[in-house]
Amino acid sequence: xxxxxxxxxxxxxxxxxxxxxxxxxxxxxxxxxxxxxxxxxxxxxxxxxxxxxxxxxxxxxxxxxxxxxxxxxxxxxxxxxxxxxxxxxxxxxxxxxxxxxxxxxxxxxxxxxxxxxxxxxxxxxxxxxxxxxxxxxxxxxxxxxxxxxxxxxxxxxxxxxxxxxxxxxxxxxxxxxxxxxxxxxxxxxxxxxxxxxxxxxxxxxxxxxxxxxxxxxxxxxxxxxxxxxxxxxxxxxxxxxxxxxxxxxxxxxxxxxxxxxxxxxxxxxxxxxxxxxxxxxxxxxxxxxxxxxxxxxxxxxxxxxxxxxxxxxxxxxxxxxxxxxxxxxxxxxxxxxxxxxxxxxxxxxxxxxxxxxxxxxxxxxxxxxxxxxxxxxxxxxxxxxxxxxx
Amino acid sequence: xxxxxxxxxxxxxxxxxxxxxxxxxxxxxxxxxxxxxxxxxxxxxxxxxxxxxxxxxxxxxxxxxxxxxxxxxxxxxxxxxxxxxxxxxxxxxxxxxxxxxxxxxxxxxxxxxxxxxxxxxxxxxxxxxxxxxxxxxxxxxxxxxxxxxxxxxxxxxxxxxxxxxxxxxxxxxxxxxxxxxxxxxxxxxxxxxxxxxxxxxxxxxxxxxxxxxxxxxxxxxxxxxxxxxxxxxxxxxxxxxxxxxxxxxxxxxxxxxxxxxxxxxxxxxxxxxxxxxxxxxxxxxxxxxxxxxxxxxxxxxxxxxxxxxxxxxxxxxxxxxxxxxxxxxxxxxxxxxxxxxxxxxxxxxxxxxxxxxxxxxxxxxxxxxxxxxxxxxxxxxxxxxxxxxxxxxxxxxxxxxxxxxxxxxxxxxxxxxxxxxxxxxxxxxxxxxxxxxxxxxxxxxxxxxxxxxxxxxxxxxxxxxxxxxxxxxxxxxxxxxxxxxxxxxxxxxxxxxxxxxxxxxxxxxx
Numbered sequence: 067x068x069x070x071x072x073x074x075x076x077x078x079x080x081x082x083x084x085x086x087x088x089x090x091x092x093x094x095x096x097x098x099x100x101x102x103x104x105x106x107x108x109x110x111x112x113x114x115x116x117x118x119x120x121x122x123x124x125x126x127x128x129x130x131x132x133x134x135x136x137x138x139x140x141x142x143x144x145x146x147x148x149x150x151x152x153x154x155x156x157x158x159x160x161x162x163x164x165x166x167x168x169x170x171x172x173x174x175x176x177x178x179x180x181x182x183x184x185x186x187x188x189x190x191x192x193x194x195x196x197x198x199x200x201x202x203x204x205x206x207x208x209x210x211x212x213x214x215x216x217x218x219x220x221x222x223x224x225x226x227x228x229x230x231x232x233x234x235x236x237x238x239x240x241x242x243x244x245x246x247x248x249x250x251x252x253x254x255x256x257x258x259x260x261x262x263x264x265x266x267x268x269x270x271x272x273x274x275x276x277x278x279x280x281x282x283x284x285x286x287x288x289x290x291x292x293x294x295x296x297x298x299x300x301x302x303x304x305x306x307x308x309x310x311x312x313x314x315x316x317x318x319x320x321x322x323x324x325x326x327x328x329x330x331x332x333x334x335x336x337x338x339x340x341x342x343x344x345x346x347x348x349x350x351x352x353x354x355x356x357x358x359x360x361x362x363x364x365x366x367x368x369x370x371x372x373x374x375x376x377x378x379x380x381x382x383x384x385x386x387x388x389x390x391x392x393x394x395x396x397x398x399x400x401x402x403x404x405x406x407x408x409x410x411x412x413x414x415x416x417x418x419x420x421x422x423x424x425x426x427x428x429x430x431x432x433x434x435x436x437x438x439x440x441x442x443x444x445x446x447x448x449x450x451x452x453x454x455x456x
Numbered sequence: 457x458x459x460x461x462x463x464x465x466x467x468x469x470x471x472x473x474x475x476x477x478x479x480x481x482x483x484x485x486x487x488x489x490x491x492x493x494x495x496x497x498x499x500x501x502x503x504x505x506x507x508x509x510x511x512x513x514x515x516x517x518x519x520x521x522x523x524x525x526x527x528x529x530x531x532x533x534x535x536x537x538x539x540x541x542x543x544x545x546x547x548x549x550x551x552x553x554x555x556x557x558x559x560x561x562x563x564x565x566x567x568x569x570x571x572x573x574x575x576x577x578x579x580x581x582x583x584x585x586x587x588x589x590x591x592x593x594x595x596x597x598x599x600x601x602x603x604x605x606x607x608x609x610x611x612x613x614x615x616x617x618x619x620x621x622x623x624x625x626x627x628x629x630x631x632x633x634x635x636x637x638x639x640x641x642x643x644x645x646x647x648x649x650x651x652x653x654x655x656x657x658x659x660x661x662x663x664x665x666x667x668x669x670x671x672x673x674x675x676x677x678x679x680x681x682x683x684x685x686x687x688x689x690x691x692x693x694x695x696x697x698x699x700x701x702x703x704x705x706x707x708x709x710x711x712x713x714x715x716x717x718x719x720x721x722x723x724x725x726x727x728x729x730x731x732x733x734x735x736x737x738x739x740x741x742x743x744x745x746x747x748x749x750x751x752x753x754x755x756x757x758x759x760x761x762x763x764x765x766x767x768x769x770x771x772x773x774x775x776x777x778x779x780x781x782x783x784x785x786x787x788x789x790x791x792x793x794x795x796x797x798x799x800x801x802x803x804x805x806x807x808x809x810x811x812x813x814x815x816x817x818x819x820x821x822x823x824x825x826x827x828x829x830x831x832x833x834x835x836x837x838x839x840x841x842x843x844x845x846x847x848x849x850x851x852x853x854x855x856x857x858x859x860x861x862x863x864x865x866x867x868x869x870x871x872x873x874x875x876x877x878x879x880x881x882x883x884x885x886x887x888x889x890x891x892x893x894x895x896x897x898x899x900x901x902x903x904x905x906x907x908x909x910x911x912x913x914x915x916x917x918x919x920x921x922x923x924x925x926x927x928x929x930x931x932x933x934x935x936x937x938x939x940x941x942x943x944x945x946x947x948x949x950x951x952x953x954x955x956x957x958x959x960x961x962x963x964x965x966x
Contacts, residue, residue: 262832269836323828325820332817335806342764342795342803343818343871344786402808 093447094395094411101415105422113422116300123297124235124372126417127306128153128365128381132388133395133409134310134317135361140392141321142354143334143401144193144200148185148207149362149388153381155211156182156366161224161376164231171230179363185211186359187352194351208385216378225375234309235371238302247303248294252287259283306368310410313361318406330354334401390437391416394444415440460524461486461620461651462507467518469502469511476502477516478675484620489642489652491666493659495695495918499675500655504622508542509535523619539619543609543626549597556580556593559612583611587641603634610641621645622653627661639665657749659688659955671695689952696918696947704923705898711926712740714777715910716793716879721771723760730756730767732934738879738910743901745925746914748954753934754914755798758881762788762795764803775878789818792878796868796885798914804868807857811849812838814856814867819875841870846896862893869900880904881912886920898924918947932956 105113112118132149139146160178163169169177185207192203239247259279266273297303321327329350332340341347365384370376395412397404416437423433462484469477477499484490494500505511507520509529520527522538529535549558556576565575580593589607597605606626613621623642627635642652642665656662662669669686671678671694678694716738723731731753738744748754759765761773763782773780780791788795797803805814815838816823823834838852845866849859856867865885872880882901886894901924905911915921921928922945929939930953937953 265832269832271832271835271839322831325824325829328813328817328820328829331809331813332806335808336802338803339806340817342762342785342797344784344789345817346784346786402806 094408094415097444098411098415098418101418101422105418105425109422109425113425116296118421118425119293119296120238120300120304122414122417122421123307123310124304125421126413127235127304127310128369128372129384129387129391129416130310130410130413131313131361131365131368132384133391133413134313134406135358136388136392137395137397137404137406137409138317138321138330138354139200139358140389140397140399141334141401141404142330142351143337144351144354145389145399146189146200146204146207146355146358147385148189148204148211149358149365150381150384150386151208151211151215152182152185152359152362153366153369153384154376154379155185155215156363157370157380158215158219158224158366158376158378160231160367161227161370162218164227165224171228174231175234175367178367179360182363182366183356183360186356186362189359190352190355193355194348215380219376219378221378223375223377227371227374231367231371232374233305233371235306235368236374237305239305239308241298241302244294244298244303247308248290251290252283255283255286306372309364309368313364314406314410317357321406326350326353331402334403336402387416388413390441394441396448412444459486460484460521461488462653463519463521464503464507465519465521467503467506467516467520469506469516476675477506480518480672480675480677482670482677483680484651484653485668487646487649487651488667489646489654489665491654491656491662491669492672493656493662493669493691493695494672495916498672498695500672501624502675503672504542504624504653504655507535508532508540508622536616539617540622541613541616541618541620542622542624543606543613544624547602547605547609549605549609549612551598552596554594554596555584555591555600555608558597558608559583559593559615561612579615583615584608587611587614587644588637601634607634607637607641610638614645618650620651620653622655624655625657626654627656627658635661657955659691662691663688688955689948692948692951692955696951704920705895705902706923707902709741709902709905709926711742712908714738715740715775717772717774717777718761719772719774721757721761721769721773723756723765723767723769725765725767730765730934731760734771734931734934734936736929736936736939738912740878740908740910741905742926743905743911743913743924745921745928746912746931747916747918747921747928747950748931748937750916752931752954754931755883756934757931758795758883758912758914759797762793762881764788764795789875792876793881794818794872794875794877794879795881796872796883798884798887800864800868804871805856805864808855810853810855811842811847811859811867812852815841815852815870815874818871822874837874838870841874842866845870845873845900860893862889862897865889865893865897869897873900873904877909879910879912881914883914884916885913886915886917918950921950922947930954 102114132153136146136149156178159181160174163174163177164171189203189207192198193200263273263276263279294303321330329340329345332343332345333347333350337347366381369380373380391412392404392409393399393412394415395405395408395410397409419437419440420433423436424430460483462482464480464482467477467480467482468475480499480503482492482503492500492503502511506516509532512530513528520529522540527538529538550561556579559580560576565572565579567575577593584591584593587607587610589604589611591600591604597608600608610621626638639661642654645652654662654666663683663686666683668680668682669691670680671691673695714737718737719735721731721734722729734757736744746754746758756765760767760769761782763784763786773782775791775793780787782788782791782793785795801807806817812835816834820829823830823837825833835852842849842852847866847870848863856864859867869885885901886897889897901911901913913921913924925942925945927939927941928945928950930937930950932954933956937956940949
C-alpha cells in the first residue's frame with residue numbers, strides 16, 4: 067500500500083519535470099516566432115523575405131560565434147567581458163598583417179586564430195591559476211585589448227582587404243552545394259538516430275517511441291530544407307552562417323561528448339564537488355578561455371571581412387550582446403546550466419530586434435531600450451518559472 | 457519568586473521525520489554555571505535554539521519560564537530583550553570592522569546624527585578591561601586570534617543587559633591560555649549574578665567550572681545532578697548509556713591482507729598541526745570505524761589522504777603494499793581510493809545536474825569509447841549501479857536536487873562504487889537520513905566489504921560505529937588516540953579515549 071502511494075508521487079513529479087523542461091525550450095521558440103510575426107506584420111512581410119533572412123543570418127554571425135564560446139565560459143561559472151575588444155584587436159591584427167605587411171589570406175587566418183587563443187590563455191591564466199575573478203581579469207582585458215588595438219593601428223582604419231579575405235564575410239555558397247549540404251545534414255541526422263536506437267536496444271535500454279524520434283527528424287529536415295530553399299531564392303547560404311553552423315556543431319559535440327565538456331558543466335555546477343571527483347579545475351578553466359579566445363579571433367575575422375576594414379571601434383559592446391544572447395537562451399549566470407543551441411536562438415532574437423526595428427525605420431536608440439527590456443524580461447521569466455516549479 | 461533563573465518544561469520539538477526534542481525538562485538555578493552535555497545530535501543545540509527564539513514560540517510544545525515568568529519568544533530579538541544571550545561556535549563578528557565597532561554594532565553612540573568615536577572607543581576600552589582583554593579597540597577583528605575573537609564576542613553580549621549567558625562549545629578553538637582566561641571570566645560573571653549555560657564536549661572543563669550538569673541523550677533529559685555527585689566517567693555513562701538496537705546488519709567476514717597502510721602521517725597547514733603522526737592499517741574486506749569528537753581531525757585525516765586538503769603532508773601511505781604519492785583527488789582515484797564526503801551537497805554532488813551525470817562524474821573513463829562519452833553506455837552503467845543501490849527516482853534525468861537526502865546519498869555512493877575502489881572512505885554516510893535508507897546503506901556497506909573493499913567508516917554516532925565496524929580507531933586532537941577490536945569496544949571506552957581521559961586505553965595502540 068505504501069509503495070503504491072510513493073509510486074504515484076513519483077509519477078506526478080515526473081510529469082512536472084518534463085513539463086518544466088519543455089516550457090523552457092518552448093518559451094524561447096514562442097518568443098522567436100512572436101518577434102518574427104510582429105516584424106512581418108509591420109513590414110508587410112518584408113521581414114521574412116529571402117533577402118532579409120539572408121541579411122539577418124549574416125548580421126547575427128559575429129555575435130553568434132561569440133555566444134558559442136561565451137556559453138562555455140558562463141557554464142563554467144565565469145564571464146568574459148573582453149571579447150568585444152578582442153574582436154576589434156584580432157580583426158585589427160589580421161587587417162594589418164594583410165594590408166601593411168602583405169600576408170596572404172590563409173596565413174593571416176591561421177596566425178590570427180592562434181593569437182586569439184594566446185590572448186585567451188593570458189586571461190585564463192589569471193582566472194584559473196592566479197585566482198583573479200573573471201569579471202576583473204576580463205574587464206582588464208577589455209581595456210588592454212582596446213588600448214593595444216589603438217596603439218598598433220595608430221588610430222587609423224586599416225583597409226582594403228584582398229578578395230579572399232573579403233569572401234569570408236561576404237560570399238555565398240552556390241545553390242547546388244547548399245542543397246547538397248542540407249541533404250548530407252539530414253542523412254547524418256537519420257543515420258545517427260537509427261544507430262543510436264540500435265545501440266540502445268542492444269544494451270537493453272528503454273527506447274523512446276519511434277514516432278517521436280522519426281517525427282522529430284521529419285520536422286528538423288523540413289526546417290532545414292525550408293531555410294535552405296529561402297536562402298537559395300536569394301544568393302544562397304551566406305558563408306558566415308555556414309561558419310556559425312559548423313562551429314556550433316563542433317562545440318555542441320565537445321560540450322556533450324567529451325570529458326572536457328562534462329567537466330565544464332560540473333565545475334560551474336559545484337566546483338568543490340568537481341574537484342573531489344578528480345576533475346582538474348584549473349586546466350579545464352584555462353582551456354575554456356583559450357577556446358573563447360580562438361572563437362573571438364574567428365568572430366574578429368568575420369567582422370573585419372564584412373566591413374572590408376579594421377577600425378578602432380570594431381566590436382565595441384559585443385561582449386554585452388554575446389552575454390545577453392546566452393542569458394536569453396537560458397544560460398544561468400550562476401554556472402552549470404546552459405545550452406549552445408539556446409544561446410544561438412538568443413543571438414537570433416537579438417539580431418531580429420535590431421534588424422526588424424531598423425526595417426521599420428524606428429530610431430536606433432529604441433533598439434537599445436527594447437533589447438535591454440527583453441533581457442530583463444527573459445531572466446524574470448526564467449526565475450519565476452523556476453520558482454513556480456520549486 | 458522562584459530561585460530558578462530558567463525553567464524549560466516538557467519541551468518537544470519535531471523536524472520533518474525526526475523528533476529532536478522529546479519532552480525535555482531543563483532547570484537552571486540563579487547565578488550558577490550549568491553544563492549541558494550530550495553526544496552530537498542529542499538535542500543540545502536544538503534546545504538552546506528553542507530557548508533563544510531561533511525556533512519561535514509555536515514551533516515547539518512545552519513551556520519556558522524565565523525568572524518564574526512564562527515567556528514566549530518569537531524571535532532572537534525578544535529573547536535578547538529578556539536578557540538571554542547566546543554565543544555560538546561560529547562567531548557573528550564582522551571581520552573588517554574594528555573591535556569597538558563590533559562591540560556596539562546595534563547601539564552606536566550618536567552625537568548630532570554622527571557616530572561619536574571618542575565615546576565609542578572609551579566604552580569599548582571599559583568593557584574589554586572588564587573581561588581582562590588587553591587589546592586596542594581600534595584594530596580590526598580579523599587581526600585577532602580566534603580565541604580572542606571569542607572573548608570579544610563574550611564582551612559584546614555583556615554590553616547588553618544580560619541575565620543568562622549561553623556558551624555553545626566555546627573552547628573548541630581556544631588555546632590553553634585563552635581557556636584559562638575564559639574560565640576566569642565565567643567565574644567573575646557568576647560572582648556578579650549572571651547565570652551561565654555551558655555546552656561542552658570537554659568533560660575536564662565541565663568538571664572544573666560547572667555547578668551542575670544536565671545530560672541529554674536522543675532528545676531526552678537523562679538527569680540533572682550537582683557536580684559533586686558526578687565524575688567524568690559517570691557523565692560519559694549517562695551520555696551514551698543506551699542499548700544498541702539491532703539496526704546493524706553485521707556479519708563476520710573473511711578479512712584479508714593489508715590494503716591501506718598509513719605511517720607517521722602528519723599534516724601541517726601554515727603553522728598549525730592538523731594531523732599529528734597518525735598511523736593505522738586497513739585490511740581487505742574490513743570495516744574500520746573512526747570515532748572521535750567534532751574537531752578531532754577525523755575528516756581532516758581522510759580528506760588529506762584523499763588529496764582534498766591543503767597543507768604540508770609528511771609520512772608514508774601504502775596501497776596494496778606499494779607506496780603512493782597522492783597530491784590531488786585524481787591521484788587518489790587512480791590509486792583506488794574513494795571518498796564519500798560528510799557534506800554531500802557541498803562536496804559530493806552537483807545539485808543541478810541529473811542523476812546519470814552525477815553518477816559517472818568520477819568515473820568518466822568507464823563510460824568513454826575512443827575518448828568520447830558514450831551516453832548509452834553511460835546510461836546503462838548508471839542504471840545498473842543505481843538499481844543496486846535501490847535508488848528511488850522517476851528516471852535518471854532528474855536533477856539530484858529533487859531527491860530526498862537518503863536518495864542523494866545513494867547517488868553519491870553510486871558515483872564512488874562505479875569506480876570499483878579498493879578503499880572506500882565513508883564520512884558520516886548516514887547523517888540526516890531516515891532509518892529505512894540508513895539500513896539500506898548499511899547493507900550496501902556490508903556487501904562491499906564482503907566483496908573485499910576496505911572500508912573506513914567515520915561516524916559521530918557511536919552505535920553506528922560499534923554496530924558496523926570490525927575494528928574501531930579513536931581520534932582526539934589530531935592524533936590517533938587508540939584502537940579497539942570489535943569485541944573489546946564499548947561506548948564508555950571510546951568516549952573516554954575521545955575526550956582524552958583514560959590513560960590505560962592509550963597503551964592499547966599497537
